[in-house]
Amino acid sequence: MHEIEELERRWKRYRFKKLLPRYAGIGMGVLIVGAVGYFYTQSTPSDISALPAPVLKPKEPSTPKESLKTVRKETIAKASDISKAPTPPSKPESTTKFEKVEKAPSPKPTMKAVRASKKVEAIETEHPRKKIVLNPDNAFLRRIAKDVRSQKPHHKISSRRGPVKEEKIALSKPKTKKSKKIEPARAERVKKRFSTRNIVTQDAGVQVVSTKTNRTLEHIIDRFNQTRDPKLALYVAQSFYKKREYKKAVRWSIVANSIEPSNEASWILYAKAKVKLGHRNEAIKALKIYLNQYVSRKVQTYLEYLESMP
Amino acid sequence: MSKYRDLQEIFLDQIEVSQYIGLDTSILFYNKLLESIAKPLKMILLYGRPGTGKSVLLNKVYHDLKERDDIFMLATPVEEEREFLGRLYRFLTGVQDIPDNLTFTGFLEICNGIRQKRHITVLLDEAQLYPPALMEKIRLISDTRAIKFVVSLHKTEKEDLIAKEHFQSRIWETIELKNGTVNDIEVYVQKKLNQRNYFDVANMFTMKNFELIHRLTGGNYREVNKLIFTLFEIYEYYDTHRPSKISQRHIKNQFIEMAALKLGYIHA
Numbered sequence: 001m002h003e004i005e006e007l008e009r010r011w012k013r014y015r016f017k018k019l020l021p022r023y024a025g026i027g028m029g030v031l032i033v034g035a036v037g038y039f040y041t042q043s044t045p046s047d048i049s050a051l052p053a054p055v056l057k058p059k060e061p062s063t064p065k066e067s068l069k070t071v072r073k074e075t076i077a078k079a080s081d082i083s084k085a086p087t088p089p090s091k092p093e094s095t096t097k098f099e100k101v102e103k104a105p106s107p108k109p110t111m112k113a114v115r116a117s118k119k120v121e122a123i124e125t126e127h128p129r130k131k132i133v134l135n136p137d138n139a140f141l142r143r144i145a146k147d148v149r150s151q152k153p154h155h156k157i158s159s160r161r162g163p164v165k166e167e168k169i170a171l172s173k174p175k176t177k178k179s180k181k182i183e184p185a186r187a188e189r190v191k192k193r194f195s196t197r198n199i200v201t202q203d204a205g206v207q208v209v210s211t212k213t214n215r216t217l218e219h220i221i222d223r224f225n226q227t228r229d230p231k232l233a234l235y236v237a238q239s240f241y242k243k244r245e246y247k248k249a250v251r252w253s254i255v256a257n258s259i260e261p262s263n264e265a266s267w268i269l270y271a272k273a274k275v276k277l278g279h280r281n282e283a284i285k286a287l288k289i290y291l292n293q294y295v296s297r298k299v300q301t302y303l304e305y306l307e308s309m310p
Numbered sequence: 311m312s313k314y315r316d317l318q319e320i321f322l323d324q325i326e327v328s329q330y331i332g333l334d335t336s337i338l339f340y341n342k343l344l345e346s347i348a349k350p351l352k353m354i355l356l357y358g359r360p361g362t363g364k365s366v367l368l369n370k371v372y373h374d375l376k377e378r379d380d381i382f383m384l385a386t387p388v389e390e391e392r393e394f395l396g397r398l399y400r401f402l403t404g405v406q407d408i409p410d411n412l413t414f415t416g417f418l419e420i421c422n423g424i425r426q427k428r429h430i431t432v433l434l435d436e437a438q439l440y441p442p443a444l445m446e447k448i449r450l451i452s453d454t455r456a457i458k459f460v461v462s463l464h465k466t467e468k469e470d471l472i473a474k475e476h477f478q479s480r481i482w483e484t485i486e487l488k489n490g491t492v493n494d495i496e497v498y499v500q501k502k503l504n505q506r507n508y509f510d511v512a513n514m515f516t517m518k519n520f521e522l523i524h525r526l527t528g529g530n531y532r533e534v535n536k537l538i539f540t541l542f543e544i545y546e547y548y549d550t551h552r553p554s555k556i557s558q559r560h561i562k563n564q565f566i567e568m569a570a571l572k573l574g575y576i577h578a
Contacts, residue, residue: 004548007568010571011564011567014577231509235513239513
């Protein structure tokens with residue numbers, strides 16, 4: 001008795017020693033991440049303060065390149081989405097630098113797009129140092145998407161040519177039920193595209209079938225055929241259950257059961273396999289039949305569990 | 311009595327024919343050995359690390375062939391030349407009394423006399439324990455072609471030397487037995503348990519258990535026996551004193567590691 005307790009203590013020591021390097025590694029990782037995070041948070045504000053102040057005043061030559069770039073990117077992205085919609089063109093007089101950039105592609109921005117970009121501009125000028133301003137505004141995108149959808153008939157060709165952009169719009173929208181209802185056909189088209197791609201890769205790939213040869217089970221089945229030992233049948237049933245071959249498990253548990261009906265294990269295994277096959281009622285029925293003839297706490301417990309299942 | 315006591319007995323290190331477990335590799339070695347015995351060879355060398363199943367294999371071969379073939383087995387080494395010759399003489403002639411004037415030369419003459427009439431196979435287990443002088447005589451007896459020797463040796467540097475010095479020019483067939491793989495260990499343990507109808511216990515072992523057992527024992531069957539014997543010793547204790555600590559569904563790796571600690575395979 002003392003020996004086993006001593007052994008337990010030794011095992012705990014062994015376990016601790018075994019896991020120590022792992023914990024140490026995790027600790028080091030956390031420390032490094034923490035340190036990097038700390039340096040980042042320490043260095044970022046000073047960098048920002050080092051930047052020259054207000055940025056996006058239109059026509060101001062001293063605008064810092066970095067912030068301008070980001071704003072440009074944003075507006076270009078938005079404009080490219082908008083540009084697909086052939087709405088009446090807005091006035092070219094709104095001459096901020098980034099608007100000039102968006103002029104380059106042939107279609108002209110809509111009024112709404114201009115309004116939206118002005119909004120961004122206003123926000124930028126109010127809070128020039130906050131990077132959060134540069135994050136995509138979902139509500140804004142949603143409005144654009146609605147606009148695009150409302151002019152769908154003019155939009156057909158572009159949707160064919162550029163399915164990726166359409167997907168982008170769909171992705172940028174918040175995932176609501178409404179949005180799903182609105183574009184089922186488009187979603188289907190996209191789905192179809194992806195599914196066909198999948199099929200192609202599957203066809204092109206090499207199918208590898210791996211098999212594991214274990215003759216134990218065959219050996220036991222042979223032994224069962226010779227001896228008709230219910231324990232063997234139960235073992236085979238359990239093995240099939242483990243392998244997730246539930247139909248075979250059911251068959252073998254019935255075999256075990258027919259030889260030794262009083263064995264609760266075969267009934268429970270039968271019920272378990274039935275549940276896995278989705279026949280819960282049959283499982284419950286079988287357990288009740290067993291309990292009518294025999295008394296078993298295990299069967300009772302499992303039956304209660306099955307009945308309590310939603 | 312706890313069932314774990316019974317289970318310990320299954321994994322006692324015994325050399326019995328019933329202990330022979332038909333694994334993929336062991337069946338292969340068995341067939342190879344039978345084929346070699348059937349060939350007109352002077353000697354066959356069976357070697358491998360201790361615990362790879364040489365003795366069990368020799369026993370199995372002896373048990374299977376003794377009814378139909380002229381086969382004789384010396385399971386324990388005989389150091390005295392006279393006793394060795396006497397035992398062979400008894401087997402060859404069927405006479406229990408060894409003549410006082412039986413010499414090595416006389417024995418060789420007997421061998422020459424039966425050369426064309428009988429095909430005798432002698433299995434020598436633990437041959438590394440035979441004195442070199444006697445090994446030399448065994449070599450000479452094999453030269454008469456009356457007796458074919460199957461020599462089982464441990465594979466160590468020293469014993470490799472013995473093999474080289476005495477048998478290099480004569481051994482026409484060598485069979486090296488190796489430790490088992492994870493799958494071999496799995497089949498070995500499960501078949502042992504199933505042979506005694508402990509299906510539920512066989513089901514308690516998972517692949518992770520076998521991987522751990524293989525890692526701890528290096529796939530050596532003797533070490534596997536020892537480890538599982540100790541494992542069931544620990545289980546017996548818990549079953550008797552603290553049954554809530556053990557599960558009847560799975561074998562915890564904790565207990566395997568505890569058994570390994572006890573046997574000194576790992577250190578805390």
